[in-house]
Amino acid sequence: MSRIHVTLKDIARVAGVSTATASLALAGDPRVNVKTKRLVEEVAKRLNYVPNEIGRSLRAKKAETIAFIFPNSPHFAFTHPYFSQLLEGISEVLVENSFHLMLSVAPSEANESAAYDKILRNRRADGIILWPASIRDRNIMKIVESGFPVVYLGRWHHEEIATVEREDIGGAYKATDHLLKQGRKRIVHLSGPQEYQVSIDRLEGYKRALQEHKVLLDPAFVMEKDFSMEGGAEAVKELLASGMRFDAIFSANDRMAIGAMKELQESGIRIPEEVAIVGYDNIEMAAMMSPGLTTIDQPMKEIGRLAAAKMMAMLSEEDVGELRTVVPARLIIRGTA
Amino acid sequence: MSRIHVTLKDIARVAGVSTATASLALAGDPRVNVKTKRLVEEVAKRLNYVPNEIGRSLRAKKAETIAFIFPNSPHFAFTHPYFSQLLEGISEVLVENSFHLMLSVAPSEANESAAYDKILRNRRADGIILWPASIRDRNIMKIVESGFPVVYLGRWHHEEIATVEREDIGGAYKATDHLLKQGRKRIVHLSGPQEYQVSIDRLEGYKRALQEHKVLLDPAFVMEKDFSMEGGAEAVKELLASGMRFDAIFSANDRMAIGAMKELQESGIRIPEEVAIVGYDNIEMAAMMSPGLTTIDQPMKEIGRLAAAKMMAMLSEEDVGELRTVVPARLIIRGTA
DNA sequence: AAAGTTAATTAAAACGATTTAAATTTTGAA
DNA sequence: TTCAAAATTTAAATCGTTTTAATTAACTTT
Numbered sequence: 001m002s003r004i005h006v007t008l009k010d011i012a013r014v015a016g017v018s019t020a021t022a023s024l025a026l027a028g029d030p031r032v033n034v035k036t037k038r039l040v041e042e043v044a045k046r047l048n049y050v051p052n053e054i055g056r057s058l059r060a061k062k063a064e065t066i067a068f069i070f071p072n073s074p075h076f077a078f079t080h081p082y083f084s085q086l087l088e089g090i091s092e093v094l095v096e097n098s099f100h101l102m103l104s105v106a107p108s109e110a111n112e113s114a115a116y117d118k119i120l121r122n123r124r125a126d127g128i129i130l131w132p133a134s135i136r137d138r139n140i141m142k143i144v145e146s147g148f149p150v151v152y153l154g155r156w157h158h159e160e161i162a163t164v165e166r167e168d169i170g171g172a173y174k175a176t177d178h179l180l181k182q183g184r185k186r187i188v189h190l191s192g193p194q195e196y197q198v199s200i201d202r203l204e205g206y207k208r209a210l211q212e213h214k215v216l217l218d219p220a221f222v223m224e225k226d227f228s229m230e231g232g233a234e235a236v237k238e239l240l241a242s243g244m245r246f247d248a249i250f251s252a253n254d255r256m257a258i259g260a261m262k263e264l265q266e267s268g269i270r271i272p273e274e275v276a277i278v279g280y281d282n283i284e285m286a287a288m289m290s291p292g293l294t295t296i297d298q299p300m301k302e303i304g305r306l307a308a309a310k311m312m313a314m315l316s317e318e319d320v321g322e323l324r325t326v327v328p329a330r331l332i333i334r335g336t337a
Numbered sequence: 338m339s340r341i342h343v344t345l346k347d348i349a350r351v352a353g354v355s356t357a358t359a360s361l362a363l364a365g366d367p368r369v370n371v372k373t374k375r376l377v378e379e380v381a382k383r384l385n386y387v388p389n390e391i392g393r394s395l396r397a398k399k400a401e402t403i404a405f406i407f408p409n410s411p412h413f414a415f416t417h418p419y420f421s422q423l424l425e426g427i428s429e430v431l432v433e434n435s436f437h438l439m440l441s442v443a444p445s446e447a448n449e450s451a452a453y454d455k456i457l458r459n460r461r462a463d464g465i466i467l468w469p470a471s472i473r474d475r476n477i478m479k480i481v482e483s484g485f486p487v488v489y490l491g492r493w494h495h496e497e498i499a500t501v502e503r504e505d506i507g508g509a510y511k512a513t514d515h516l517l518k519q520g521r522k523r524i525v526h527l528s529g530p531q532e533y534q535v536s537i538d539r540l541e542g543y544k545r546a547l548q549e550h551k552v553l554l555d556p557a558f559v560m561e562k563d564f565s566m567e568g569g570a571e572a573v574k575e576l577l578a579s580g581m582r583f584d585a586i587f588s589a590n591d592r593m594a595i596g597a598m599k600e601l602q603e604s605g606i607r608i609p610e611e612v613a614i615v616g617y618d619n620i621e622m623a624a625m626m627s628p629g630l631t632t633i634d635q636p637m638k639e640i641g642r643l644a645a646a647k648m649m650a651m652l653s654e655e656d657v658g659e660l661r662t663v664v665p666a667r668l669i670i671r672g673t674a
Numbered sequence: 675a676a677a678g679t680t681a682a683t684t685a686a687a688a689c690g691a692t693t694t695a696a697a698t699t700t701t702g703a704a
Numbered sequence: 705t706t707c708a709a710a711a712t713t714t715a716a717a718t719c720g721t722t723t724t725a726a727t728t729a730a731c732t733t734t
Binding site: 342344345346356357360361364388389390391392393394395396397 | 719720721722723
């Protein structure tokens with residue numbers, strides 16, 4: 001029941017010095033006498049002193065905390081299968097630097113702006129790592145323009161901001177290219193909502209690959225869904241109902257790909273013989289499907305680490321290096337294509 | 338670039354009152370004159386005042402923050418498929434109460450103790466929601482005994498601590514009972530590491546069901562693995578190699594169940610005709626398997642909400658209600674059993 | 675009009691640390 | 705011994721808020 005906290009004042013009193021000396025001693029300031037320093041350290045250790053970070057923060061005007069913000073609806077953010085990997089990477093670097101991680105979810109679209117504002121100004125966090133919101137989200141712009149240290153986890157249209165980006169256009173290109181090289185010509189693209197930059201970019205990569213291979217883009221082959229398994233299944237139902245012929249699917253994420261796969265298998269369509277599939281994300285489930293889902297892997301944990309490291313550099317005003325970091329995508333070939 | 342912060346002092350100066358009055362006015366204290374109150378509010382709004390929570394915390398000795406701690410190795414915690422649901426539930430309640438969420442991962446076994454200690458004493462968080470660690474973890478005990486407000490997300494052996502628990506024994510009983518009622522007698526249990534309470538409890542539920550149905554427990558049928566898909570696959574390999582006959586598997590989690598399923602299917606064993614399977618957790622992947630995995634569902638988001646709500650009650654010294662809350666498990670019947 | 679209430683405001687202390695500038699002690703040289 | 709310089713130590717201010725106790729102003733009562 002050690003609810004009474006040992007403060008610096010206690011240390012000073014016991015050691016018989018002023019709080020100033022105690023503070024300086026513990027900070028390792030060369031001005032304090034070595035003997036005094038030892039004494040203070042000994043007392044601090046004996047009394048089990050843990051500095052109150054709130055007090056320290058107030059004075060230092062630093063919180064030693066970074067906020068990880070999801071502008072999306074909480075549900076959407078948390079159900080991202082790779083969300084936890086991202087968090088793991090960020091977390092690791094922060095722990096190494098004795099920083100705290102604050103998780104921040106915009107409660108609702110309505111008070112989103114106010115929520116950001118608060119984090120931005122109440123000084124609870126020194127910097128923000130931002131997950132891409134809808135490209136229509138004006139709040140993001142506000143955060144970025146505030147001059148607050150920000151690392152954005154996606155592609156940003158202006159030069160001045162630090163980002164760690166996935167190679168979405170390139171990844172989509174690799175996926176589509178892989179299908180084309182197998183002689184597939186009628187490739188359906190299951191796209192995510194076009195209000196997200198990733199969806200736009202993955203569609204772009206798909207288009208570029210088609211162009212490269214001189215395959216004409218059929219607009220009816222691009223189906224915009226919502227990244228869910230149900231969405232993938234739905235798309236296949238629509239395709240089958242329409243009677244359109246297709247020999248491959250490139251899905252903008254694994255979950256839609258898996259939904260599509262399931263629907264195809266239930267309709268007795270053989271994968272990959274009749275329809276080849278490539279997904280995106282390489283979630284754990286992908287390897288467990290029969291046949292295994294060919295997909296694009298992105299090292300999300302590494303992205304988290306890079307983002308956090310970049311933030312640390314920004315805060316310590318070290319050299320941040322390249323403002324934009326692009327993490328390459330990798331094609332994982334399994335059974336579906 | 339609004340990096341200069343508006344403080345209460347600024348508000349007071351502009352409104353022509355003392356900081357004390359400004360503070361009182363904004364806090365809605367009845368002592369301040371209505372006109373003054375309106376004036377201060379107007380100024381605060383106009384200058385876009387956001388109170389500095391660090392200053393407030395220092396004075397109030399409250400951080401308006403709760404920490405969510407994983408005593409396990411970070412990797413283990415984050416790869417829990419339902420980790421994000423838990424987080425979502427906690428997050429929702431905290432946002433409703435204007436609390437912040439601090440995520441805390443013990444960097445390594447070695448400095449685990451120091452890490453907890455720090456959170457406990459540096460007053461960055463007002464309370465801790467604790468994910469179950471190994472039952473051998475002494476640090477947990479220390480946190481709990483410190484008298485710090487704690488909500489433990491599992492079964493605790495002492496009376497005095499607030500918990501939100503899953504119905505593990507009951508859930509395992511339901512799963513095993515379901516298999517027994519289908520006439521399965523040779524039921525293998527894929528257990529998790531016995532250093533975790535959930536593993537112990539799920540094994541216990543399995544045993545109780547067997548006993549209830551007067552089926553003798555064969556110790557060779559209890560296989561301790563590590564909760565991974567690889568572990569599940571491995572278990573099946575061992576079983577097949579040993580030549581032991583078995584007609585069902587009750588796995589302590591879905592991931593092992595899926596690994597086992599995959600291995601069985603690759604060996605040409607029909608599910609559920611030859612071997613029935615019941616998993617545990619109802620992860621998203623479970624529904625996507627062919628056949629769909631029968632499993633036990635636990636509303637992890639709800640558990641998160643309950644835990645956070647309990648913490649809020651503890652901090653505001655309201656009636657916490659039952660100290661122990663047990664959330665019932667539900668059998669989801671799909672194709673594997 | 676004096677005394678007593680009540681209402682409204684504010685000065686000042688407090689939270690727990692850091693840091694600057696000033697004060698004190700120690701040291702070394704003359 | 706004396707004094708300046710160097711080495712230590714400390715008083716006090718500061719960060720931004722809240723809260724207590726004191727003060728002032730306004731209003732009632734006799």
